[in-house]
Amino acid sequence: MxxxxxxxxxxxxxxxxxxxxxxxxxxxxxxxxxxxxxxxxxxxxxxxxxxxxxxxxxxxxxxxxxxxxxxxxxxxxxxxxxxxxxxxxxxxxxxxxxxxxxxxxxxxxxxxxxxxxxxxxxxxxxxxxxxxxxxxxxxxxxxxxxxxxxxxRKDQREADTPTGENGELFLRFRRELESSYRTTRLVEDYAAALNCTPRTLSRACRIVAGTSTKDLIDARVALEAKRLLVHTDLPVGTIARQLGFTEVTNFGKFFVRRVNMTPGTFRRGDDSQN
Structure with missing residues (x-):
């Protein structure tokens, strides 16, 4: 320290x-x-x-x-x-x-x-x-x-210190997400890794974070995509492959859906506004 x-x-x-x-x-x-x-x-x-x-x-x-x-x-x-x-x-x-x-x-x-x-x-x-x-x-x-x-943030649903079974499962999911977001975006894969059903995992995410498991997974992938676009000179195709996309066009569609602009526009523009 x-x-x-x-x-x-x-x-x-x-x-x-x-x-x-x-x-x-x-x-x-x-x-x-x-x-x-x-x-x-x-x-x-x-x-x-x-x-x-x-x-x-x-x-x-x-x-x-x-x-x-x-x-x-x-x-x-x-x-x-x-x-x-x-x-x-x-x-x-x-x-x-x-x-x-x-x-x-x-x-x-x-x-x-x-x-x-x-x-x-x-x-x-x-x-x-x-x-x-x-x-x-x-x-x-x-x-x-x-x-x-x-x-x-007391007026919002998110619990910054999740407790109980749902809180424990949510924290385990976030740790699993951090280690696996580059290889899978499937809710079923995360549920299997955590030894629970997709419905149980979805309930924990809704209760603790107020959103779906899929939204949290996609948010983490989009975050890493933005980091790589800003911090590196890697081609968009290379970034797509690093994040588990087999086709760069699929990565482009995913990025537009999450960020409302193409990866190239994000990299060229004033990305600090996004």
Whole structure:
């Protein structure tokens, strides 16, 4: 785990690299403390100001606006570092969860105190328990985000911390989806892998996420397609094959249905608006 500031990161990389789309191999939590600027995550642009909180997960494609006066606290950690506490596992593991919040004044003050405590411990010389203390403080930080997310989305059907049999099945499905979306888009295949019926899986997805199993599968495939179109120079045909499409025309139809434009138009255009 590491803690730093946005200005320190900018000082270590070139302006052109900072402005170009790139992927992170680790989690990064960013809390804006001054200034304004735009930050793009997986082709969605988020205008940021004081109190903006962003959670970038491994393999998400990010990009800064070319010019910004924004300053922010950064917390970076690998997938294996956090304590495996149930309360925040959905937020940690699910790439389709929310990744941007605008904190209220009371939320910003409370979250700032947690970050300050973690920063103090991070800078303190390790006397043998430093890593364990940081793991617990990070768990508190992630649970704060989980709680704020649920508070801001309480009027929606999605449960940010799914519980019960449906919640357990949903989390297992999301993990299976993350490992298998490149090879299959069939609901039946996921149900078989999870040792349940398609109807049971569909019920869990409807209860927890408010949408169908098929929609979640297709959303994940479309997300990866957009990432590859933005972050790589791979031909569209190669991207189609990597995502399990045997015909590039079928991939094109799928992409238009999900994104409302062709892959070529998406790659050429201002994809941060989509």
């Amino acid at each position: 590491a803690m730093t500031s946005l200005s320190e990161v900018r000082a270590q990389v070139s302006r052109s690299f900072a402005a170009a789309p790139h992927r992170l191999a680790y989690h990064q939590i960013m809390l804006v403390r001054s200034g304004t600027g735009d930050f793009t995550i997986d082709s969605t642009r988020y205008p940021c100001r004081v109190g903006s909180l962003l959670w970038i997960r491994p393999n998400q494609v990010i990009q800064f606006a070319p010019a910004t006066n924004m300053e922010a606290h950064l917390v970076m950690f690998t997938e294996t570092f956090p304590l495996r506490l149930r309360a925040h596992m959905g937020m940690l593991d699910d790439v389709l969860r929310p990744c941007h919040w605008q904190l209220r004044d009371d939320e910003l003050a409370a979250f700032g105190r947690v970050l300050a405590l973690m920063q103090e411990e991070f800078e303190r010389p390790d006397q043998g328990l430093g890593e364990d203390i940081l793991k617990h403080l990070l768990a508190v930080t992630l649970m704060h985000i989980d709680q704020m997310c649920r508070s801001q």
